[in-house]
Amino acid sequence: xxxxxxxxxxxxxxxxxxxxxxxxxxxxxxxxxxxxxxxxxxxxxxxxxxxxxxxxxxxxxxxxxxxxxxxxxxxxxxxxxxxxxxxxxxxxxxxxxxxxxxxxxxxxxxxxxxx
Amino acid sequence: xxxxxxxxxxxxxxxxxxxxxxxxxxxxxxxxxxxxxxxxxxxxxxxxxxxxxxxxxxxxxxxxxxxxxxxxxxxxxxxxxxxxxxxxxxxxxxxxxxxxxxxxxxxxxxxxx
Numbered sequence: 501x502x503x504x505x506x507x508x509x510x511x512x513x514x515x516x517x518x519x520x521x522x523x524x525x526x527x528x529x530x531x532x533x534x535x536x537x538x539x540x541x542x543x544x545x546x547x548x549x550x551x552x553x554x555x556x557x558x559x560x561x562x563x564x565x566x567x568x569x570x571x572x573x574x575x576x577x578x579x580x581x582x583x584x585x586x587x588x589x590x591x592x593x594x595x596x597x598x599x600x601x602x603x604x605x606x607x608x609x610x611x612x613x614x615x
Numbered sequence: 616x617x618x619x620x621x622x623x624x625x626x627x628x629x630x631x632x633x634x635x636x637x638x639x640x641x642x643x644x645x646x647x648x649x650x651x652x653x654x655x656x657x658x659x660x661x662x663x664x665x666x667x668x669x670x671x672x673x674x675x676x677x678x679x680x681x682x683x684x685x686x687x688x689x690x691x692x693x694x695x696x697x698x699x700x701x702x703x704x705x706x707x708x709x710x711x712x713x714x715x716x717x718x719x720x721x722x723x724x725x726x727x728x
Contacts, residue, residue, distance in 0.1 A: 504657070509655075532714075533714040535716070537719075542721065543703060543705075543721060543722040543724075544705075544719055544720065544721040544722060545658075545705060545707075545719035546719075547716055547717075547718060547719075550714075550716050591657060591658070593657075595714040597714075600663060600665075600671065600673075601646060601663075601665075601709060601713070601714055601715065601717070602648075602660050602663065602673065603658070603660075603717060605657030605658045605659075606657050607655065607656055607657045608655075608656075608657060
């Protein structure tokens with residue numbers, strides 16, 4: 501069965517600290533996609549990244565970086581020099597690989613960045 | 616500006632009442648989705664549609680119904696058969712190709728009176 505686990509329910513850091521959000525997934529598919537979304541207090545999910553299972557290169561976008569490791573089925577997300585505006589719930593999601601394009605979401609990690 | 620709109624932002628349902636949540640997109644996307652979010656949980660798929668006049672049940676379709684008469688619109692009706700409708704409902708859309716990124720609307724919060 502396909503599954504996404506975000507074991508960290510809540511994380512609290514002080515501004516300027518680095519923080520890593522963990523994501524572990526399970527799938528039998530050989531081709532799949534992984535996603536990260538941010539949900540600020542307003543509620544709307546904001547797309548952050550989409551990663552193909554064949555591309556294990558780490559990605560960096562400004563203060564954000566992603567570490568994809570197929571050997572450990574993990575797709576972790578790091579925020580460098582966190583800011584108060586980074587406070588949100590972050591979701592990791594796995595594409596189900598079938599015809600539906602359905603996303604399977606983890607339960608999310610609430611990140612609180614204190615000033 | 617291209618995007619997804621959902622209305623209303625808040626919706627109150629009385630016992631035995633059907634209510635309809637609106638979702639409109641101007642991204643020219645073929646596929647549209649409805650998800651339900653409960654506190655402390657991830658999103659769960661209710662219904663999805665990959666083309667006009669066609670839709671499929673997701674994981675938790677019982678007590679819900681949808682229609683897809685226009686490419687831009689995918690309304691969700693929460694029927695009286697849904698016994699626990701209080702949740703945050705999110706609509707999304709994407710292109711029709713394999714695992715294209717889904718983009719989400721601002722959501723509708725449904726509360727039961």
